[in-house]
Amino acid sequence: MLNKSIMDGDNPDLTEERMKGAFDTDKMAAVIYGSEKFAIRRREITESISRIPQLADSKPFSFMTREEKISESCRKLSVLSEHWNQLIDTNNEEEALHLYREVLGLEGHAFSLHETMFIPSLVAQANDEQQEKWLGRAKRREIIGCYAQTEMGHGTNLRALETTATYYPSTQEFILHTPTETALKWWPGALGKSSNYAVVVADLVIRDTHYGAHPFMVQLRDEKTHNPLPGITVGDIGPKMAFNGADNGFLGFNQYKLPRDHMLMRHSRVEENGTYTKPPHAKIGYSSMVKVRSRMAMDQGLFMVSALVIAVRYSAVRRQGFLDDKSREVKVLDYQTQQHRLFPSIARAYAFIFCGFETIQLYDQLLIDVKNGDTSGMSDLHALTSGLKSVVTHQTGEGIEQARMACGGHGYSMASYISEIYGVAIGGCTYEGENMVMLLQLARYLVKSVELVKTGKSKELGPMMNYLAEPDTQIDLTSGPEAYVKVFQHAARRQVWKATDKFHQLMESGQSRDIAWNNSAVELTRASRLHTRLYIMETFIRRVSSISDVSIKKVLIDLVNVHVNYEVLDIGTYALEHVSSTQLDSIRSQLYSSLDTLRPNAVSLIDSFQISDMQLRSVLGRRDGHVYTNLFEWAKASPLNQTHVLPSVNQYLKPMMDKAKL
Ligand SMILES: CCCCCCCC(=O)SCCNC(=O)CCNC(=O)[C@H](O)C(C)(C)COP(=O)(O)OP(=O)(O)OC[C@H]1O[C@@H](n2cnc3c(N)ncnc32)[C@H](O)[C@@H]1OP(=O)(O)O
Numbered sequence: 055m056l057n058k059s060i061m062d063g064d065n066p067d068l069t070e071e072r073m074k075g076a077f078d079t080d081k082m083a084a085v086i087y088g089s090e091k092f093a094i095r096r097r098e099i100t101e102s103i104s105r106i107p108q109l110a111d112s113k114p115f116s117f118m119t120r121e122e123k124i125s126e127s128c129r130k131l132s133v134l135s136e137h138w139n140q141l142i143d144t145n146n147e148e149e150a151l152h153l154y155r156e157v158l159g160l161e162g163h164a165f166s167l168h169e170t171m172f173i174p175s176l177v178a179q180a181n182d183e184q185q186e187k188w189l190g191r192a193k194r195r196e197i198i199g200c201y202a203q204t205e206m207g208h209g210t211n212l213r214a215l216e217t218t219a220t221y222y223p224s225t226q227e228f229i230l231h232t233p234t235e236t237a238l239k240w241w242p243g244a245l246g247k248s249s250n251y252a253v254v255v256a257d258l259v260i261r262d263t264h265y266g267a268h269p270f271m272v273q274l275r276d277e278k279t280h281n282p283l284p285g286i287t288v289g290d291i292g293p294k295m296a297f298n299g300a301d302n303g304f305l306g307f308n309q310y311k312l313p314r315d316h317m318l319m320r321h322s323r324v325e326e327n328g329t330y331t332k333p334p335h336a337k338i339g340y341s342s343m344v345k346v347r348s349r350m351a352m353d354q355g356l357f358m359v360s361a362l363v364i365a366v367r368y369s370a371v372r373r374q375g376f377l378d379d380k381s382r383e384v385k386v387l388d389y390q391t392q393q394h395r396l397f398p399s400i401a402r403a404y405a406f407i408f409c410g411f412e413t414i415q416l417y418d419q420l421l422i423d424v425k426n427g428d429t430s431g432m433s434d435l436h437a438l439t440s441g442l443k444s445v446v447t448h449q450t451g452e453g454i455e456q457a458r459m460a461c462g463g464h465g466y467s468m469a470s471y472i473s474e475i476y477g478v479a480i481g482g483c484t485y486e487g488e489n490m491v492m493l494l495q496l497a498r499y500l501v502k503s504v505e506l507v508k509t510g511k512s513k514e515l516g517p518m519m520n521y522l523a524e525p526d527t528q529i530d531l532t533s534g535p536e537a538y539v540k541v542f543q544h545a546a547r548r549q550v551w552k553a554t555d556k557f558h559q560l561m562e563s564g565q566s567r568d569i570a571w572n573n574s575a576v577e578l579t580r581a582s583r584l585h586t587r588l589y590i591m592e593t594f595i596r597r598v599s600s601i602s603d604v605s606i607k608k609v610l611i612d613l614v615n616v617h618v619n620y621e622v623l624d625i626g627t628y629a630l631e632h633v634s635s636t637q638l639d640s641i642r643s644q645l646y647s648s649l650d651t652l653r654p655n656a657v658s659l660i661d662s663f664q665i666s667d668m669q670l671r672s673v674l675g676r677r678d679g680h681v682y683t684n685l686f687e688w689a690k691a692s693p694l695n696q697t698h699v700l701p702s703v704n705q706y707l708k709p710m711m712d713k714a715k716l
């Protein structure tokens with residue numbers, strides 16, 4: 055059996071799809087998750103979780119209030135604490151993340167920032183003595199931490215953070231203080247109610263000199279009572295678009311004393327007498343953000359996949375309208391528009407995940423290099439991850455919204471769960487650096503790269519930048535996916551040069567650097583997007599070329615074909631400067647035939663992600679495809695349906711109607 059999801063009693067429409075799949079979904083899972091070993095571990099973990107009934111949802115998330123969601127995730131965390139070692143290798147980050155996704159879902163929980171930012175901050179920023187003191191406690195989950203950087207008044211411009219940490223040599227203490235309302239920390243996940251510790255980012259002040267943002271380890275709550283410590287104001291910021299299982303919080307300090315050794319001192323130091331040692335790289339304190347950004351292509355790819363699993367499976371069981379055969383309505387997946395809506399997103403999701411593997415490895419390597427005193431890779435990775443997080447979050451949002459619409463009316467119901475996936479995913483457009491701002495960070499790097507080429511220093515170009523120095527060449531579109539890469543290279547190169555030229559010309563015309571930058575900013579962000587999309591395409595093709603299994607490679611090449619045709623058409627206005635409109639027409643025809651080619655493997659391609667029903671939490675996306683019966687069951691479970699007559703009817707509607715009768 056090639057598609058390992060086939061089971062007796064499933065919706066025959068889905069079974070038919072799975073029978074058509076031309077490749078082994080377990081083998082594809084091994085490609086997606088980087089190794090056969092990890093793909094097997096994922097399945098084992100899912101299986102083990104299903105044998106612990108207390109880890110099941112006590113009711114559908116959609117029917118829970120915020121308080122219930124928070125309480126439910128805390129309940130499950132306490133159950134998990136009895137089972138960690140038997141369920142996962144606790145030193146393996148990917149296994150832990152899989153476990154969290156399965157059991158706790160994606161709406162946030164008390165440990166989300168503890169794992170994603172608090173521990174990584176201690177790993178990257180704390181010195182050996184500090185790690186000795188706190189890291190073990192954090193990893194054993196004796197304490198719960200978060201990352202408190204953003205303030206009500208400033209998130210993007212870190213230089214303007216108002217929270218101060220002023221050092222007094224006389225007492226060898228810092229005084230943390232929130233001087234204004236806008237200086238309140240605002241947004242940090244798990245801060246509001248769960249965390250008792252935080253890595254707090256504050257402006258370091260010594261003898262009236264401001265040294266800028268630095269990280270501090272701060273205890274917020276009493277370890278016995280969980281009450282806020284004196285001098286600390288902390289609470290929840292209220293409901294959000296999504297992520298409502300998370301207690302994003304606010305935090306203020308009133309002259310709060312902190313011992314000297316609570317500043318995280320791996321890279322910068324404050325001696326007892328107040329002497330300051332600056333870090334080896336000015337932005338080394340930003341590493342926790344780079345860590346999360348380097349994960350985002352993978353995480354967003356998985357968000358998009360969740361929505362696609364739901365939409366593709368549902369499209370295979372939803373029948374509406376007729377094509378040739380007038381005796382039976384067709385599966386909506388057979389409509390070309392439906393395929394055009396969904397398949398390019400499947401391709402992007404695969405591409406994002408392959409890119410995600412690369413950037414996670416690059417971050418891990420950077421961490422080792424920085425520990426050994428080599429910070430030379432920081433700028434490259436910062437530029438790459440800044441562009442990537444912006445493009446993948448934006449495209450993921452678009453893809454999920456298309457998946458929602460592809461499910462028609464039922465897609466709009468919380469039964470599909472797509473609205474929650476969407477809400478959580480698009481948070482990524484904002485957190486870890488607002489997308490426009492991050493595109494402009496990459497643009498700085500691109501502009502510098504063009505300046506290197508212009509001054510004859512092409513040899514100094516960073517990785518991925520050589521194409522900026524190459525001349526335009528003739529493009530032969532019949533030569534395979536590499537020709538499409540060439541189209542992207544031409545388009546990205548032209549746009550990067552055009553935006554840089556505009557910036558330079560504005561400066562030459564007398565505008566200051568900042569004003570010229572602002573007046574070129576839209577063109578610069580366009581350059582960053584094209585450059586990043588080129589990287590995504592190249593990585594996708596490179597990864598697929600390296601695969602040896604013939605049947606897996608064949609279907610992934612089909613997916614690459616969908617990708618390259620779709621992406622080139624999507625940048626049509628830029629591509630037209632390098633390919634003719636006749637060539638674009640032929641790309642369009644190729645796209646339609648590549649959708650056709652992919653069609654029989656669509657369900658198997660999304661099944662290969664092996665996302666369990668528990669993790670998916672969607673009635674429409676169930677593996678067995680029994681949508682309608684379960685939709686009705688789900689609606690019957692709505693709290694509104696637990697009584698025939700609601701109190702509000704008796705209190706308001708009935709008296710109103712009775713009065714009208716008089
Ligand atoms: C489960 C769900 C998880 C959700 C987690 C969400 C958690 C969060 O959101 S935590 C908060 C995240 N906050 C942010 O991301 C804030 C975004 N802002 C920033 O990162 C910075 O302020 C930034 C980068 C925009 C500007 O920083 P600033 O210090 O003003 O630098 P700037 O003057 O623009 O640039 C100076 C140089 O530093 C470089 N630089 C900036 N950041 C970095 C970095 N991280 N690494 C290396 N170099 C860097 C720039 O490239 C630039 O280089 P050059 O001069 O050669 O061009």
Ligand SMILES: Cc1cc2nc3c(=O)[nH]c(=O)nc-3n(C[C@H](O)[C@H](O)[C@H](O)COP(=O)(O)OP(=O)(O)OC[C@H]3O[C@@H](n4cnc5c(N)ncnc54)[C@H](O)[C@@H]3O)c2cc1C
Nearest residue numbers: 201202203204208209210241242243481484485486487490
């Ligand atoms: C779900 C979620 C979770 C979060 N978790 C955390 C957390 O755990 N810890 C934490 O510390 N923070 C957290 N944050 C905060 C988050 O990191 C910030 O909101 C984010 O960095 C954006 O900053 P901002 O809110 O100041 O946006 P702003 O900078 O105010 O953005 C507003 C607009 O101004 C534009 N803009 C700003 N500066 C520039 C510029 N220089 N050039 C051009 N345009 C500009 C932006 O593009 C945007 O359009 C979280 C946020 C969310 C939504």
